[in-house]
Amino acid sequence: MSENFRSIETKFLDKTNRISFKYNGKKYYGYKGDTLASALLSNGVHLIGRSFKYHRPRGIMTCGSEEPNAIVQIGGNGSFTEPNVRATEQEIYEGLEASSQNCWPSVEFDIGGINNFISPVIPSGFYYKTFMWPKKFWYSLYEPAIRMSAGLGKSPTQPDPELYDHNHLHCDVLVVGGGISGIIAASISADNGNNTVLIDDKNSLGGSSIYQNNENFKIDDEISSIWLDKKIKELKNKKNLTIKRRTSLAAFHSYNYLLARENLADHKSLDKRLNKLRQRLWKIRAKKVILATGAIERPLIFNNNDRPGVMLANSVKKYIDYYGVRCGDKNIIFTNNDSAYETAISLNKKGINVSIVDIRNNSSSILVKNAKDAGIKIYWNNTVVNTKGYRKIKSIQIMEMSKDGTNVVGKKTNLPCDNLSISGGWTPMVHLFTQSGGKLKFRDSDQIFLPNTEMSDQISVGSCNGDFELDDVIKNTVSECKNFISTSVTDYDSLKVSCPKQKENKNIWLLPNDKPLGKTKPFLDFQNDSTAKDIKLAMREGFKSIEHVKRYTTTGMGTDQGKLANMHALGIISETAGVKMGSLGTTTFRPPYTPLTFGTIVGRNVGTFFDITRKTPIHEWHKNHKAEFENVGQWKRAWYYPKDGESMHQAVQRESKAARESAGILDASTLGKIDIKGTDASEFLNRVYTNAWSKLGIGKCRYGLMLNEDGMVYDDGVTTRLDENHYVMTTTTGGAANVLSKLEDYLQTEWPELDVWLTSVTDHYATASVCGPNSKNILKKLFPILEFNDGNFPHMSFKNTELDGINCRIMRISFTGEHSYEINIESKYGKSLWEKCMDAGKEFNITPYGTETMHLLRAEKGFIIVGQDTDGTMTPIDLQMDWIVSKKKYDFIGKRSLYRSDTMREDRKQLVGLLTDNPNEILEEGAQIVQDEKKQPIEMLGHVTSSYFSPNLNRSIALAVVKNGKNLKGQKLLVPMKDKTINVTVSDFIFFDSKNERLNA
């Protein structure tokens, strides 16, 4: 039976709702509203995990997102398991299972604890030096060993069954942080008619003020927490205000674009989460942002300051005042400021034993007077020099400090305790401000970084802006918000606020000790186990910049991103190097502010929605006929149609033979189609294509090559002249959208004088491409009234006709080298058209073929595919397509670049054919081509762009781009592969029917 540390009643927990949960296999109880941390503390559990490097026992240190130690594994081994969850943020639910991380066999006895004993030989940066030699040990020993010990927690091995989504949110004012300043800011904003959103990462609003019951803090003669509670209730009735609890701002990007994660179900038991959203990522666009992110308490840096039971003072206050949990029965508070006295007074009022060690000589604060009056023992001008206790703190040793604070004097005093609450002052949370591009300034008086220059329409209010006393927080928040919202009157203008004022400050980044630094362990970064001596070591090694020290020591590189550590690291560097702290700057604050789950980042873009898919109107037919599909851009294109267990190779061989010997049919609906109208349409085509268009007759088609302004091939396709001022252009499947945008851009910006109108009709038409010697016979059956002789319907021409009364447009064009027709029809009839073609072609063994066969057939003919045989560095001349570049035209896009010395070089990579010496050997696409394997360094001449086995030639063929390829015809080259070198001969890139006899067959 665990001890009950729940001392007092609290309104923040639902005592009627008792919850059981398991920690390291043992059952405990807490209440609804408890975090895992508060519930464990209420059961007397402090030891939560082991530190990363030295495997030292560690306990709960804080009560929020800055927690460096209490990070646990949630869930068992199933798909719901999640590592690195902060116990201070995880609300308990019925059936919650949590376990310690980074320990084996248990957190109580961890074999890795040996690291603590060998710590003198594994200082910071030892791995950079140690693992350099011997070289062969890297793969066999070092890397496996490092990998085994790396990381915290266990990743789930099964897919995440939970649901996540994304949502966009637009507001006038976003207020980040639901503490007292955030609540006032949100209230002022909403009262002035602004669509306001207030987000806070906790399950209830109010920040630390909501449990501030100290009578010295009053607003309008009410204790501040009572006043604030009323204000929170009033917020709920404000029309313009949306409040999002359990919502943590993850990132603050430029132009007030912010990302926030809302926890919707993490506090619910698994059975209540079934098919419900777990987390949502809000993508927020705010016209104005008010940051009220508060401040976090600083620890103090002294020897062995990391034992379980060493906690931040304000967190101890929250546990007693908010959760009703005492963190110990013999409490000692170690501080350099007055705020920790609030904790002492709270504990004392609940009858809990507490004493104070203060590094200052005195303080005139009313809080200190209250503490003295309450009989709390205060050790002035003392510092803690050591702590004792392995799995939990048992005692501390204190010593008096010298006048200048650099040393300790006198004798050690032992003080028994089971909790040490430490407070080193406060650090404003400026992470989000700096993420947005804001610049910081340094305030010497209390050694903090503060927002200085904003890069977007935003302000920071409250303690994140350096106001730590209640009257300053309220007065300055109201004043800043009035300016920001542009209002002159608010409900908060005449508030009467009273609070203690701190006058005596004393800050020492690294507290003095009676032992030399090398004999102590004063931790800075509790998560990454870096100590003050590591920082000093880094500086001795020559690292001066905070960014370098960070990387050498790993300070601030844990999942808490050094929220507690960074300021002390800066302070120690500044003191050691003798430079002003403000001049050092900070490390970069990168998003996310707290870790995000992958699920939240991905949202619903998983499974079916991983990527967008486009389907042709004939897709269902392909699916019903067992087609395998390939992704082309976002399109799902039929790849090949395996029959009777055929492999892809077998299917492609069958399909391509059928297309050459009788008839094949391809779904070509994916080709981009742009309708072009206007009196300047011909001139427009002259400018965008390399060849001439003015003389193309109505009813004729022409192939065109489009270049970028750099002269490189950008897209290609056949354009048909439908009428005097009317064309339809086809583009590559993947290039359609970009080509349309590019052409529209030219029309709007470069050639506004042209009377040309573009409209995308890609999806309006379905296209069935019928090819092969029997294609004409099939078309004749489908369109009996149409004359298909070469005179009436020659190659590169089109006809408008009807199929069962529905308009069709038939182009006689070919991408296979065969006699071919492309039938275009309104896409709602696409599937029916395809089925008609299949019926009509049955007697000719019409064979549907996919993109793989299409690629093979066109490669036999040496037809390029833009994007496969080109890569943005190929000119038409490189492709040996000089014939398509008009010498007469005044201009076209890319013309000037074709005459640059570099694009005219003879030894550029040029398109060639490759034939392997062994006709059955198929080259790998992408394989490098060389001439001399022995030459060092080996010279890469080019690479294979397309490679197939051609059943029609009964041998392998390949296209390649090779340096000076035009002049290498007949020459032997080498294609080195992993296990062999393949001998090839450079050939013409047209392998089949070089005289184009089959087009008119």
Place this chain on the structure above:
Amino acid sequence: MLNINFPKIEKKDYPNLELNLVEPIHKLNLRGKNRDFFTKAGRILSIMLPTEPNTSATIKSISALWLSPDEWMIYGKDIDKNLMLSLDSEISKLNLGSVTDVSDQWVLINMRGKNVFEVLSKGSPFDFNKFKDTKNVTVQTLLNHVDVILHQNDTNNLDLFVRKSFSEHLWLWINDSSRSL
């Protein structure tokens, strides 16, 4: 006879959200910018083409959606082949502008109910705060990374146009997003 096939989209009901396929329905793309173009288009359609960005005009059951300063989408049950031919012969053929049949380019899905914008905001970066309270507004935006045209006929009654090839995917996404309403 050739059969007609539309994407696999069937009527669906969710809490405060009703989804319907509205096909077949004629859709035209109109482009032009000179005075004669506006006059002819207005006369034939009996609609003054809207020139205010992101607005629409509706007469009877024909709507004209502003897409850009020189581009409109015309759609509605009252559009027939004769009207299309008339526009083509008096605008395209006379080189006043361009008239293109895009009936099969776009698929029209009607969304109605209080939760329309709840669903849209899951996948669209557009700010619907003002849009949702305004009738006869239109916008071209992205929904789950897919280009769409939205036209609000009435409060919480919206026509969504999506390119046919994307329509089944977007339909699945809309249904997936609606299940968490």
